[in-house]
Amino acid sequence: MMTARSLEQLSSIVSRNAAALSRKLEAQSISSPTVRDIHSPNLGDIDSTAATELANAARELQALVQSPGEQLNLLAFAYYDTISIGILLEFNIPELVPLEGGIALSELAEKVGLLEDKLARIVRYAITNFVFHEPEPNYIKHTPLSAALARDPRFATFLRLSMVDLAPIAVALPRALLKWPQTESITECAVNAAFDTDEPFFAWLSRDATRQARFDQGLAGFSGAVAGRSSNVDIAAYPWGTALPPNALVVDVGGGSGHVSKALAEAFPSFRIVVQDRPEVIEATREASTSGPGNVSYEAHNFRDPQPVIGADAYFLRQVIHNLADKEAVTILQALLPAMKPGARVLISEYAVPTPADLGRSGQLLEAKMVREMDLQMMALLNAKERTRDEFAALFAAADARLRFNAAYQVAEDPKVCIFEAIWDP
Numbered sequence: 001m002m003t004a005r006s007l008e009q010l011s012s013i014v015s016r017n018a019a020a021l022s023r024k025l026e027a028q029s030i031s032s033p034t035v036r037d038i039h040s041p042n043l044g045d046i047d048s049t050a051a052t053e054l055a056n057a058a059r060e061l062q063a064l065v066q067s068p069g070e071q072l073n074l075l076a077f078a079y080y081d082t083i084s085i086g087i088l089l090e091f092n093i094p095e096l097v098p099l100e101g102g103i104a105l106s107e108l109a110e111k112v113g114l115l116e117d118k119l120a121r122i123v124r125y126a127i128t129n130f131v132f133h134e135p136e137p138n139y140i141k142h143t144p145l146s147a148a149l150a151r152d153p154r155f156a157t158f159l160r161l162s163m164v165d166l167a168p169i170a171v172a173l174p175r176a177l178l179k180w181p182q183t184e185s186i187t188e189c190a191v192n193a194a195f196d197t198d199e200p201f202f203a204w205l206s207r208d209a210t211r212q213a214r215f216d217q218g219l220a221g222f223s224g225a226v227a228g229r230s231s232n233v234d235i236a237a238y239p240w241g242t243a244l245p246p247n248a249l250v251v252d253v254g255g256g257s258g259h260v261s262k263a264l265a266e267a268f269p270s271f272r273i274v275v276q277d278r279p280e281v282i283e284a285t286r287e288a289s290t291s292g293p294g295n296v297s298y299e300a301h302n303f304r305d306p307q308p309v310i311g312a313d314a315y316f317l318r319q320v321i322h323n324l325a326d327k328e329a330v331t332i333l334q335a336l337l338p339a340m341k342p343g344a345r346v347l348i349s350e351y352a353v354p355t356p357a358d359l360g361r362s363g364q365l366l367e368a369k370m371v372r373e374m375d376l377q378m379m380a381l382l383n384a385k386e387r388t389r390d391e392f393a394a395l396f397a398a399a400d401a402r403l404r405f406n407a408a409y410q411v412a413e414d415p416k417v418c419i420f421e422a423i424w425d426p
């Protein structure tokens, strides 16, 4: 369990790490940033350990000093944190505010076609979360958070998907649990309760081409530089160049728009990579990608059917297994086995759920929260889950005793992401 720290311990962690960050800023002649400064580097890039420890301690400090009533009231309305940003994105507001200078609320209201009073109230709510600021009455300017929404449209698409398309599903989770308390069925999820549909999430998603496109682009955006988990982490975490031969054949099963495969193909031009996904995703990807590395090809394949690419060096499943309940995950792994040659790898790239022992280490609370958010998302969309390292090992063992769990690979820059490697050892 996480150890609870006293007021004195927490404040000293905050001041110690703040001092360490200040010293590093000074050494690099960077002036100390504020939450309004859109041109300074992230403090996490200056010293990630100090920034992480400080953020975790500050969060615990807030929980310690605020009354339960104050905290629960903030939590009770936290959906407006989500919804306010969703509205900003729905109306392209971050892009309409110039990065340099700013804009009068009246001019912005005219551009977006909303009543100025409503727009001002929505923006002023977002300001309480450091998204925009109002340096003078009725005039708004960017902060680092609002600027990130404007600077990275793919990340903004991911957030828009999450905050507008998927939020109603999250809200229906209590209803779904009351209706189907004991289920693991893929058609008895919050998505089914929210939209009164009998279809599984991915079928429901593809009923609407715009929604499907937003999902595919959003996932690529989630893997971008400022977002949740960078594709670079997948490239850096696994020893692709030494574990696999120079001309390795890699299959990206459920690879979506192929954004990770493209990054892998660029890093290893002698690899051949096949991206597999549902026919509608592959078709949309082929239409959208006019250019891209020549060593990536695309193939429609249902991952429940036997794997058609025989004898690949690695079968890579990124953010695929977390979409599946245990029984289904085992079936999908088993569908790979007839195609595998001895020594071939199954590589599963997912968040690793921290164990209670991990949570005892300081600096884990915010990270655990992110993993747990994704875990509840999987429950709501697909009755699926995020897993611990031991749970992944158990999935490999349940698929086949000859699928030997070999190692788990992580990088310090994003320790919540893990590549779990199993080797086919018949």
Ligand SMILES: C[S@@+](CC[C@H](N)C(=O)[O-])C[C@H]1O[C@@H](n2cnc3c(N)ncnc32)[C@H](O)[C@@H]1O
Pocket: 202, 219, 220, 223, 253, 254, 255, 256, 257, 260, 276, 277, 278, 281, 301, 302, 303, 304, 317, 318, 319, 320, 323
């Ligand atoms: C969460 S996404 C992950 C995409 C990509 N690997 C990534 O990390 O961004 C899961 C992917 O599995 C695909 N998928 C779902 N059901 C599938 C099936 N039966 N056969 C093949 N792919 C499927 C979805 O279309 C989606 O692209």
